Amino acid sequence: MFYGAIEAGGTKVLCGVGLQTGELVDHVSIPTRGPTETIRDIVTYFRSHPVSRLGVASFGPLDLDPRHATYGSITNTPKIAWRGVNFLQSLKNALQLTVFIDTDVNAAILAEYAWGAAAHLTTALYVTIGTGIGGGVLVDRRPVHGLMHPEMGHIGIRKDSSDAFPGICATHVDCLEGLASGPAIAARWQVSSQDLPSDHPAWALEANYLAQAIATYIYVLSPQRIILGGGVMQQTALLPAIRRAVASNLNGYIARRELLTEEIDHYIVPPQLGQLAGLRGGLWLALPSMDMEP
Amino acid sequence: MFYGAIEAGGTKVLCGVGLQTGELVDHVSIPTRGPTETIRDIVTYFRSHPVSRLGVASFGPLDLDPRHATYGSITNTPKIAWRGVNFLQSLKNALQLTVFIDTDVNAAILAEYAWGAAAHLTTALYVTIGTGIGGGVLVDRRPVHGLMHPEMGHIGIRKDSSDAFPGICATHVDCLEGLASGPAIAARWQVSSQDLPSDHPAWALEANYLAQAIATYIYVLSPQRIILGGGVMQQTALLPAIRRAVASNLNGYIARRELLTEEIDHYIVPPQLGQLAGLRGGLWLALPSMDMEP
Numbered sequence: 001m002f003y004g005a006i007e008a009g010g011t012k013v014l015c016g017v018g019l020q021t022g023e024l025v026d027h028v029s030i031p032t033r034g035p036t037e038t039i040r041d042i043v044t045y046f047r048s049h050p051v052s053r054l055g056v057a058s059f060g061p062l063d064l065d066p067r068h069a070t071y072g073s074i075t076n077t078p079k080i081a082w083r084g085v086n087f088l089q090s091l092k093n094a095l096q097l098t099v100f101i102d103t104d105v106n107a108a109i110l111a112e113y114a115w116g117a118a119a120h121l122t123t124a125l126y127v128t129i130g131t132g133i134g135g136g137v138l139v140d141r142r143p144v145h146g147l148m149h150p151e152m153g154h155i156g157i158r159k160d161s162s163d164a165f166p167g168i169c170a171t172h173v174d175c176l177e178g179l180a181s182g183p184a185i186a187a188r189w190q191v192s193s194q195d196l197p198s199d200h201p202a203w204a205l206e207a208n209y210l211a212q213a214i215a216t217y218i219y220v221l222s223p224q225r226i227i228l229g230g231g232v233m234q235q236t237a238l239l240p241a242i243r244r245a246v247a248s249n250l251n252g253y254i255a256r257r258e259l260l261t262e263e264i265d266h267y268i269v270p271p272q273l274g275q276l277a278g279l280r281g282g283l284w285l286a287l288p289s290m291d292m293e294p
Numbered sequence: 295m296f297y298g299a300i301e302a303g304g305t306k307v308l309c310g311v312g313l314q315t316g317e318l319v320d321h322v323s324i325p326t327r328g329p330t331e332t333i334r335d336i337v338t339y340f341r342s343h344p345v346s347r348l349g350v351a352s353f354g355p356l357d358l359d360p361r362h363a364t365y366g367s368i369t370n371t372p373k374i375a376w377r378g379v380n381f382l383q384s385l386k387n388a389l390q391l392t393v394f395i396d397t398d399v400n401a402a403i404l405a406e407y408a409w410g411a412a413a414h415l416t417t418a419l420y421v422t423i424g425t426g427i428g429g430g431v432l433v434d435r436r437p438v439h440g441l442m443h444p445e446m447g448h449i450g451i452r453k454d455s456s457d458a459f460p461g462i463c464a465t466h467v468d469c470l471e472g473l474a475s476g477p478a479i480a481a482r483w484q485v486s487s488q489d490l491p492s493d494h495p496a497w498a499l500e501a502n503y504l505a506q507a508i509a510t511y512i513y514v515l516s517p518q519r520i521i522l523g524g525g526v527m528q529q530t531a532l533l534p535a536i537r538r539a540v541a542s543n544l545n546g547y548i549a550r551r552e553l554l555t556e557e558i559d560h561y562i563v564p565p566q567l568g569q570l571a572g573l574r575g576g577l578w579l580a581l582p583s584m585d586m587e588p
């Protein structure tokens with residue numbers, strides 16, 4: 001039995017086929033263009049790679065309320081051509097399959113829970129810091145949706161007094177994403193984040209901003225582990241600096257050994273599934289076992 | 295069949311007896327002192343008012359992990375005499391009853407879900423703004439615990455440039471609780487919050503700070519409704535000011551009609567169960583139906 005998986009991002013769409021074990025047996029990358037061309041290429045892939053069910057890990061915001069006529073649509077994205085597109089229904093109609101959908105970050109935490117760094121936990125958070133900043137969270141082993149789904153990258157943080165950069169979020173200007181996403185780093189320092197040396201002051205500022213956000217996520221969600229992924233985290237000096245800043249920020253308030261300096265390396269961790277966490281999360285969504293503990 | 299309920303707070307402990315319907319048939323108030331005298335008075339009450347099961351809504355922080363030997367204890371509270379006291383086990387031993395425990399704010403949101411302002415929802419938040427600031431949250435109809443339990447009052451917010459008050463949180467100084475709790479208002483303005491007239495500038499500042507926190511809670515948790523209780527909310531001018539400030543803070547980012555200015559009065563609401571939400575939450579914890587939808 002083969003299951004299909006999609007991870008739809010702003011620049012590329014990964015399509016893959018996998019097994020119930022979580023193993024991917026094939027995957028391809030398709031450039032993200034307008035919805036018509038992109039969905040046509042996805043459909044072509046799955047016509048030549050037949051699957052029994054399909055799971056979609058998508059950029060958002062998404063309508064994830066199954067009671068709505070617009071269930072599975074992309075809502076107010078800055079990608080204008082995709083606004084209002086019912087991604088779920090388009091795939092169902094074209095492929096005549098059972099299709100499941102969730103946010104890319106909810107899918108990533110589901111995959112890390114099923115096969116990676118959040119195995120055996122019940123409440124865990126995945127944060128991606130890249131072109132944007134977003135978070136997916138499991139509570140009692142299930143992704144949080146609520147009114148819509150979390151949009152964790154848009155919380156307010158305190159600007160450092162040394163930081164004259166105004167921020168780039170189109171809605172909030174200087175929210176976390178506006179100050180600490182990859183494009184914000186590039187705009188502030190006039191150089192791409194992957195070209196900044198590990199001792200550049202950019203990284204201390206970045207660690208400060210991300211640690212503020214992580215402390216807030218700990219106070220609000222009380223996760224058992226936090227996984228940090230995304231392109232900005234490729235700078236390996238960043239993760240230890242974030243751990244130190246989170247411990248300092250919490251200042252001992254949450255009296256749990258997991259948050260002590262000696263233990264925090266096991267609490268704030270990199271993804272185990274690397275760049276394929278989102279695609280494997282799509283696969284997890286497609287599995288009939290989704291409601292069960294892996 | 296009678297069920298017992300306790301709401302333990304910093305100044306008083308409510309003890310009550312109720313029915314499966316949620317109705318309280320008796321309750322008393324006991325002053326909070328050291329654990330020995332206070333627990334002795336609680337035990338005396340339930341010896342003369344026999345119940346089949348008991349639910350405790352307690353101040354914290356609490357150890358709520360049933361796998362721990364310290365399950366049901368109060369951990370690093372500023373109330374030194376209570377630190378390390380196993381509240382749950384003391385009551386079990388003295389009364390020889392099945393006893394359940396959760397935080398006061400988790401109990402309050404459970405009661406509002408069972409019989410009040412969060413009925414028929416699955417993901418909802420209760421925030422109390424009083425001596426301290428805390429939040430209880432249901433996700434998929436169950437209270438969030440995770441690593442410990444949320445401590446939502448301790449998130450960072452941005453100080454207003456007009457605000458010279460340093461903050462009073464013993465751990466973080468100028469976190470939300472340090473800047474916006476009842477004692478913070480009293481210390482900043484040198485007058486108790488209930489004596490501040492509704493047109494005093496204190497309330498615009500308070501609305502700004504609480505709205506920042508509520509916007510953060512929306513981005514992180516995506517609740518379907520937010521209930522604001524506690525002594526500071528007795529100032530009736532505050533709730534409308536908070537609603538306006540939240541709508542302005544979100545700036546349309548979450549494209550849901552519930553958050554529009556016309557609808558937000560039904561999204562950010564007062565408690566329906568008033569001052570007894572916590573005690574009735576204790577009752578809800580004691581009911582055998584706790585895991586079922588009410």
